Amino acid sequence: MAMERQQSSRDITVVLDGFSYLECPRWRDGRLWVSDFYTNQVVATDGRGGTDVVAEVPNQPAGLGFLPDGRALIASMRDHRILVRDGSGGLSVHADLSDAVSGMLNDMVVDHRGRAYVGNFGFDLMGGAPLRYTTLARVDPDGTVTTVAEDLGFPNGMVILPEGVLVVAETFAGRLTAFDIDEEGGLGNRRVWAQFGRPPQTDDVAQAVEELDVAPDGICADAEGAVWVADALHARVLRVGEGGAVLEEVPTGTGVFACMLGGDDGRTLFLCTAPSFAEHERRAAREAELRAVRVEVPHDGLP
Known part of the structure; x- marks a missing residue:
């Protein structure tokens, strides 16, 4: 649908800098956890400049979540595993998704019962392979892996709304897709939650990028049922209502690839920014920043 673009001018501050490529931010117990792809680290910050490295993931960390007992789950991208971090910081394998996915693991959301919904690239994006739709997997608390959805155009950021609805960003389909969780x-009950223009009708990634009105990457939800969307191609975050109405557009001045509401009152929107997303441009660079902007409506849902 056509977007009603309402740009707003908000003060965006830099919280942290000097990273490679930040993704999958999660607010938990007064700290923001975030994966830095090419340093192979998960970092936690209080949002005021203090940082701790909470995990070293040699095969590249991505999606983050937390089990009901507080232990962290971490998607290890390149070896298709979900790792669990114990109370002392040690990592072990929670689940191996090698037989269930066709590309590197991506973002993840964990529900209140400890079930993790995990996306994957579906194809070798950084290697220049043709675009290929893929699946969504569920990892149960005992490590069992089940494919729960198919034919998704690069499943990326996910939220679970309070009413038990999973919303997943399909980056290369230019939409948010919703499911009811039983x-x-x-x-x-799969349905389109928000469609941003016509989905590209090509398997050529460069052409698809040109055709996308919005490339939804990381997302988070607020207490009015709206979803903040990091638009990976157009240097902005969008606040979107069900049906696709764009309630607010915040330009970021540089690439933004994930967002998360947090802070003491849930009204700080953290932004993972970098000049671009291509691995060959980000791996050796240290130009990624964690930024923040204040908003009116606080966080709700998961993560």
Whole structure:
């Protein structure tokens, strides 16, 4: 649908800098956890400049989440595993998704029962392979892996709304797609939650990038049921209502690839920014920043 673009001027501050490529931010117990792809680290910050390295993930960390007992789950991208971090900081394998995915692991959301919904690239994005749609997997608390959705155009950021609805960003389809979560963790009643223009009708990534009105990457939800969307191609975050109405647009001045509401009152929108997303440009550079902007409506849902 056509977007009603309402740009707003907000003060954006730099919280942290000097990183490679930040993704998958999560607010937890007074700190923001975030994955830095190419230093292979998960970092936690109080949002005021203090940082701790909370995990070293040699095969590149991505999606983050937390089990009901507080232990962290970390998606290890290149070896298709979900790791669990114990109370002392040690890592072990929680689940191996090698037989269930066709590309590197991506973002993840963990529900209140400890079930993790995990996306994957579906194809070798950084290697120049043709675009290929892919699946969404569920990892149960005992490590069992189940494919719960198919035919997704690069499943990326995810939220679980309070009413038990999973919303997933399909980056290369230019949309947010919703599912109802049943008691067993299955996904049903698939529908488009927000469509941003016409989905590209090509498997050529460069052409698809040119055709996308919005490339939804990381997302988070607020207490009015709106979803903040990091637009990976157009240096902005969008606040979107169900149906696709753009309630607010905040230009970021540089690439933004994930966002998370947090802070003491849930009204700080943290932004993972970098000049670009291409691995060959980000791996050796240290230009990524964690930024923040204040908003009116606080966080809700998961993560």
